[in-house]
Amino acid sequence: MDLGCGSGVLAIAAAKLGWSPVAGVDHELESVRATAENAEANGVVVAVERFDLIRGGPAPSAPLVLANLLRPLLLCVARAGFAGGEVPRTLIASGLLSTEADEIAAAFARHGLVETDRRASAEWSALVLRRSE
Ligand SMILES: C[S@@+](CC[C@H](N)C(=O)[O-])C[C@H]1O[C@@H](n2cnc3c(N)ncnc32)[C@H](O)[C@@H]1O
Numbered sequence: 001m002d003l004g005c006g007s008g009v010l011a012i013a014a015a016k017l018g019w020s021p022v023a024g025v026d027h028e029l030e031s032v033r034a035t036a037e038n039a040e041a042n043g044v045v046v047a048v049e050r051f052d053l054i055r056g057g058p059a060p061s062a063p064l065v066l067a068n069l070l071r072p073l074l075l076c077v078a079r080a081g082f083a084g085g086e087v088p089r090t091l092i093a094s095g096l097l098s099t100e101a102d103e104i105a106a107a108f109a110r111h112g113l114v115e116t117d118r119r120a121s122a123e124w125s126a127l128v129l130r131r132s133e
Helices: 009-016 029-041 071-080 098-109
Strands: 023-026 047-050 064-068 090-097 113-121 124-131
Touching: 009 023, 009 029, 009 064, 023 029, 029 047, 064 071, 071 090, 071 098, 090 098, 098 113, 098 124
Parallel strands: 023 047, 064 090
Antiparallel strands: 090 124, 113 124
16 A cells, blocks of 8 residues: 555555555545556556545555655554554655654554664655554
């Protein structure tokens, strides 16, 4: 599940790496269209739909969730939780500044997600969070 899929690049990469089924959501109609078109152009299947991570309630979930989102949206997802209470086995949260990484990790810790890896490049960071049980 690619939250805020944009052009679909992460979802498409996941599908090319063998993940299936792959889905993505974005609140921009343009992103939904772009993801569908780019998936088709790359010969992969991505189920994409419009969803607002701020007002839509709990985020769509899956065993692996990719969330390349800015801090406010990541905090929204952490606050709203995951649809059906289905906490992902792995959540990769990126798009955050390194100074925000501790706050984001703490926000998801309440769902039982534990930080297992952190990557930084210039001022940006990505977190790998895994379900503890
Ligand atoms: C940093 S981009 C990431 C795009 C893509 N996943 C990537 O890695 O290149 C963040 C995406 O979140 C989407 N987004 C912003 N606010 C959103 C919201 N409230 N609900 C759902 N998606 C949202 C934007 O439209 C944008 O496509």
